Amino acid sequence: HDAIAVEDFRPKFLAKSSMARKAADAAIGATRKALVEMGRKHGRAVHLVNPAHTTMDCARCGARAKHALLxxxxxxxxxxxxxxxPRDKNSPSVMLVRAGLTPAGAEGVRPSGALLQGAA
Known part of the structure; x- marks a missing residue:
């Protein structure tokens, strides 16, 4: 993989207590940091994408659904x-589009003429 798009996830709502919240923040922060460092080490672009509405936007046309999916x-x-x-394929495709990448098709092959953009 030449480029990776991942949610810039902030887990504030996951934990009920402040101690659990701090632990979750630290774990996700450490994972994000390791992913970015490994991407840099191996010459890969890692794009952090805003996770808002990734399940409500269309990967093809970008339109937003009027209601959240159950x-x-x-x-x-x-x-x-x-x-x-499938919901589990639409959301990652939205993240790739937001990162400025061309998502691969079902066969794992990008359409002809598709170029990857470097990291900012």
Whole structure:
């Protein structure tokens, strides 16, 4: 992988106590730091993407759904362009688009002419 896009996740809502919250923040922060360092070490671009609305946006046209999907809904259907994709594939594709990368298709092959952009 030449480039990686990952959510710039901030887990404030996950823990009930301040001690657990600090531990979660430290663990996720350490993981993020290690990922960025390993990417730099191996010459890979790591893009931190704002996680807001990644499950509500369409990876194809960028339109935002009017309501959040329930966790039981496993298929994302865009009301603007009609694209249908599994929820677990739409959200990462949205992150790749936000990072300025061209997501690979179902076969793992990028469309011809697609170029990767370097890290900022």
């Amino acid at each position: 966790l039981s809904e496993r298929t994302y259907t865009c009301t603007a362009c009609g694209a249908v994709s």
